[in-house]
Amino acid sequence: MRAQRMTSLRQPCLENIDLAESLEACSGCGRGSMIKLRYNGLLLCKRCFISFFERRVRRTIGEHRFVEPGDRIVVALSGGKDSVTVLYLLDKLNRLHGNNIELVAISIDQGIRAWTR
Numbered sequence: 001m002r003a004q005r006m007t008s009l010r011q012p013c014l015e016n017i018d019l020a021e022s023l024e025a026c027s028g029c030g031r032g033s034m035i036k037l038r039y040n041g042l043l044l045c046k047r048c049f050i051s052f053f054e055r056r057v058r059r060t061i062g063e064h065r066f067v068e069p070g071d072r073i074v075v076a077l078s079g080g081k082d083s084v085t086v087l088y089l090l091d092k093l094n095r096l097h098g099n100n101i102e103l104v105a106i107s108i109d110q111g112i113r114a115w116t117r
């Protein structure tokens with residue numbers, strides 16, 4: 001059940017992001033933007049996008065109670081950007097908010113030869 005929820009939450013984010021075509025002002029700070037979120041029209045610079053993304057992840061985790069204080073979370077690292085980002089953000093949020101979460105990273109051999117070379 002949890003895996004289905006997380007999958008459905010990921011797709012709208014990926015489908016609704018465009019690189020900004022101009023140097024229009026960032027909706028957060030007024031500096032030059034680099035990305036446009038189609039679903040809400042926000043133009044964001046790199047710093048504001050990272051802040052927006054991290055707040056959204058934190059809010060989603062809280063709303064769906066994906067993580068509770070004291071949990072032990074095992075992150076399966078494939079070496080790709082998705083799993084590394086999950087581990088990075090969970091560690092960052094844990095340090096910032098002191099949720100006393102134990103993070104365990106494991107590496108998985110996916111058995112796909114072309115990806116392991």
Ligand SMILES: [Zn+2]
Pocket residue numbers: 026027028029030031044045046047048049
């Ligand atoms: Zn900005």
